[in-house]
Amino acid sequence: MTTLVSNIAELVTESDRYPTRAHGYAFACDAGVITWVGPESEAPATDHIIDAHGGAVLPGFVDSHAHLIFAGDRSADFVARMAGEKYAAGGIGSTVTATRSATDQQLRAHAQLLIDSMTSHGITTFEIKSGYGLTVQDEARSLRIAREFTPETTFLGAHVVPVEYREDPDSYVDLVCGDMLTACAPHAKWIDVFCDQGAFTPEQTKRILLAGRNAGLQVRLHANQIASLGGIDVAAECGAVSVDHLTYMSDSELQTMATHNIVATLLPGVEFSTRSPYPDARRFLDAGITVALATDCNPGTSYVTSMPFVIALAVREMHMSVDQAVWSATAGGAAALGRTDIGRIEVGKQADFLILNQPTIDFLAYNPGTSPVARVYRAGQLLRSAHE
Numbered sequence: 226m227t228t229l230v231s232n233i234a235e236l237v238t239e240s241d242r243y244p245t246r247a248h249g250y251a252f253a254c255d256a257g258v259i260t261w262v263g264p265e266s267e268a269p270a271t272d273h274i275i276d277a278h279g280g281a282v283l284p285g286f287v288d289s290h291a292h293l294i295f296a297g298d299r300s301a302d303f304v305a306r307m308a309g310e311k312y313a314a315g316g317i318g319s320t321v322t323a324t325r326s327a328t329d330q331q332l333r334a335h336a337q338l339l340i341d342s343m344t345s346h347g348i349t350t351f352e353i354k355s356g357y358g359l360t361v362q363d364e365a366r367s368l369r370i371a372r373e374f375t376p377e378t379t380f381l382g383a384h385v386v387p388v389e390y391r392e393d394p395d396s397y398v399d400l401v402c403g404d405m406l407t408a409c410a411p412h413a414k415w416i417d418v419f420c421d422q423g424a425f426t427p428e429q430t431k432r433i434l435l436a437g438r439n440a441g442l443q444v445r446l447h448a449n450q451i452a453s454l455g456g457i458d459v460a461a462e463c464g465a466v467s468v469d470h471l472t473y474m475s476d477s478e479l480q481t482m483a484t485h486n487i488v489a490t491l492l493p494g495v496e497f498s499t500r501s502p503y504p505d506a507r508r509f510l511d512a513g514i515t516v517a518l519a520t521d522c523n524p525g526t527s528y529v530t531s532m533p534f535v536i537a538l539a540v541r542e543m544h545m546s547v548d549q550a551v552w553s554a555t556a557g558g559a560a561a562l563g564r565t566d567i568g569r570i571e572v573g574k575q576a577d578f579l580i581l582n583q584p585t586i587d588f589l590a591y592n593p594g595t596s597p598v599a600r601v602y603r604a605g606q607l608l609r610s611a612h613e
């Protein structure tokens with residue numbers, strides 16, 4: 226069945242790095258794929274019409290970084306930080322304890338709640354990491370559950386060294402590269418490590434990323450959130466598709482990312498929730514780096530399910546234009562996941578799109594604390610509809 230999306234005030238239809246805001250445009254899709262984009266006056270006849278009611282239309286958000294398999298919350302950590310404490314990787318341990326004692330059904334139901342919220346804020350593709358189990362069984366079950374929701378699953382057994390290995394972190398690295406990887410690789414597309422102060426060293430990171438790559442996984446990395454330890458060089462050596470966080474970056478690290486064509490995934494929800502300095506996105510863009518924006522939804526550093534909120538922070542605090550932020554939350558996220566089939570409204574892409582109840586995408590940043598996302602479509606099917 227062919228469908229035309231019409232009566233669009235502003236259509237974000239992207240050619241290259243930045244969106245083109247087209248006016249008076251419409252697009253058509255068939256069997257979940259975009260088949261035509263152009264001036265509405267030239268639209269083909271279709272079986273069905275979706276009326277955008279004069280709202281802006283943009284691609285569905287692609288959230289390339291989220292930790293959705295966990296139990297409990299860390300609101301007390303957040304409150305303590307707002308009273309002056311600093312974020313430390315060690316806090317992950319309390320979520321690990323809660324996650325290990327949760328049932329599969331509890332983890333599944335909780336992930337579903339987070340996903341429902343993400344969807345209602347316009348996220349049509351999302352990645353899910355393990356990393357709160359940290360035993361062979363608990364990591365494998367986290368990924369099994371994650372796979373029920375998305376093909377974009379990431380093995381993050383190297384999130385932090387669990388307490389039972391505190392005296393001998395290298396044997397934990399052995400476990401991650403050995404039995405844990407064997408049990409997890411069948412359920413994962415990606416390997417990831419938290420390479421930072423209080424987590425894993427660059428040497429340990431390299432071992433784990435290479436072991437993952439040998440097991441057929443693609444590489445992504447958490448680095449430079451708390452400190453710069455050398456993770457960027459390791460990412461380059463290991464062929465990482467994306468490095469995420471990047472709160473602290475030297476010019477030479479930026480150069481390395483640009484040379485190796487590594488996507489920079491910025492996570493302003495983390496700087497917000499840990500009261501850290503926001504990275505200046507202009508440094509990344511000026512260096513020619515592809516920038517993605519993601520929620521990093523997790524209980525410790527970014528309990529955030531709203532991409533409009535992330536976009537508002539990126540515009541206000543990281544000096545992105547609205548166009549750049551929207552590109553990074555859509556096509557940029559797709560690049561961070563190595564996906565060419567999503568993230569843009571253009572012929573041949575999957576018909577994932579959002580209809581706003583406002584006439585321009587500027588409202589995503591201009592009207593923070595609320596969401597202008599009125600209707601959410603994935604592969605041409607309505608996923609969510611809010612009161613317009």
Ligand code: NIG
Nearest residue numbers: 317419447521523524525526
């Ligand atoms: O992406 N930085 C490492 N991992 C998560 C936070 C984990 C936690 O504190 O629970 C993140 O920010």
Ligand code: FE
Nearest residue numbers: 290292447521
């Ligand atoms: Fe993360």
